[in-house]
Amino acid sequence: MVANFFRRKPAAPAPAADKTPTPAEAPKPRRRDFNELKPDPDKIGISGSVPFVRLPDPTTLFADRAARLDEAAPGHPLEAYLRFVAEVARAQAAIQAQVALPPPPDGADLALRSEHGMPPLSRHSLEADPGFDESLLALLDAVNLTTAPEASAAARASLRAASREDRLDLALQVFEGALPVDRIAECVFVSAALQVRLAEQAARLDTKALKPVADGVCPCCGGAPVASVVVGWTPADKARYLSCSLCGTYWNHVRIRCTACGSGEGISYYGLDEVSKDVQVETCTTCHSYIKHLHQHRAPNLDPVADDIASYGLDLKIAEEGFRRAGLNLLFVI
Ligand SMILES: [Zn+2]
Ligand SMILES: [Zn+2]
Numbered sequence: 001m002v003a004n005f006f007r008r009k010p011a012a013p014a015p016a017a018d019k020t021p022t023p024a025e026a027p028k029p030r031r032r033d034f035n036e037l038k039p040d041p042d043k044i045g046i047s048g049s050v051p052f053v054r055l056p057d058p059t060t061l062f063a064d065r066a067a068r069l070d071e072a073a074p075g076h077p078l079e080a081y082l083r084f085v086a087e088v089a090r091a092q093a094a095i096q097a098q099v100a101l102p103p104p105p106d107g108a109d110l111a112l113r114s115e116h117g118m119p120p121l122s123r124h125s126l127e128a129d130p131g132f133d134e135s136l137l138a139l140l141d142a143v144n145l146t147t148a149p150e151a152s153a154a155a156r157a158s159l160r161a162a163s164r165e166d167r168l169d170l171a172l173q174v175f176e177g178a179l180p181v182d183r184i185a186e187c188v189f190v191s192a193a194l195q196v197r198l199a200e201q202a203a204r205l206d207t208k209a210l211k212p213v214a215d216g217v218c219p220c221c222g223g224a225p226v227a228s229v230v231v232g233w234t235p236a237d238k239a240r241y242l243s244c245s246l247c248g249t250y251w252n253h254v255r256i257r258c259t260a261c262g263s264g265e266g267i268s269y270y271g272l273d274e275v276s277k278d279v280q281v282e283t284c285t286t287c288h289s290y291i292k293h294l295h296q297h298r299a300p301n302l303d304p305v306a307d308d309i310a311s312y313g314l315d316l317k318i319a320e321e322g323f324r325r326a327g328l329n330l331l332f333v334i
Pocket of ligand 1: 220244
């Protein structure tokens with residue numbers, strides 16, 4: 001890989017010395033880098049009253065993701081994997097709304113959880129959802145594995161042969177972010193079913209009742225973010241959101257602040273020529289983590305899950321620089 005790795009400073013005020021480069025400094029920043037040093041209109045998004053969350057729309061989420069994966073796949077170094085995940089997303093779209101949802105938790109329970117700073121969707125809602133297993137089995141039936149790696153067919157067979165309790169146990173481990181390394185191939189299908197189920201449950205929540213839980217924690221289900229996204233929706237144009245790896249909710253997060261440790265110091269942005277200029281990484285030198293940063297306001301079809309995989313070149317490069325991944329992509333566990 002011929003990497004032309006470049007660093008962009010955040011649009012925060014730069015030291016005066018940075019504004020007057022000496023002749024010895026080369027090469028000059030490209031035009032788009034220079035633009036980033038101007039007063040940042042993107043920051044306007046966080047000062048106004050932007051919606052705290054945008055709930056997922058399960059009727060379009062998975063179909064759009066499949067389309068984005070199809071678009072990114074041809075000629076990509078990870079083409080086979082992108083095509084596999086596109087099939088998984090198509091299966092998610094196919095089973096979405098197929099199985100009835102359980103009634104939402106009662107109001108007193110929700111109020112108690114909110115009072116204790118806990119998100120409304122919990123492992124208990126998963127345990128209490130008899131439709132999860134039905135959804136997982138429907139997804140295994142719906143997914144087309146004709147061109148998928150052999151391990152995927154083996155994982156499907158293994159999940160079908162497993163007991164209902166074992167499948168639920170695996171789902172609870174995924175829900176809590178503790179994926180068993182020896183069952184990763186199975187976890188992809190379990191995660192896919194969980195994403196469908198949680199997106200449908202999150203879509204029914206009352207946004208007015210949702211409150212921030214903690215940095216980098218989904219206010220609907222407690223999940224970790226896949227990626228950071230600068231959005232282009234009205235009225236949140238150019239505000240920064242985090243996209244949940246589990247339920248697909250977007251929640252507002254202050255710009256130029258680490259999603260893992262909350263630090264506003266030592267944040268930088270990197271891009272790679274081989275990867276779309278609309279996909280960067282945000283790095284934090286306080287905790288040495290990074291997360292993908294998608295400029296969806298410039299490229300509305302960017303999808304956190306799909307474009308995280310398609311920008312794997314950035315992961316490889318940033319890992320060489322000593323940063324660890326803070327984002328979690330359940331369909332691409334690395
Ligand atoms: Zn969530
Ligand atoms: Zn950090």
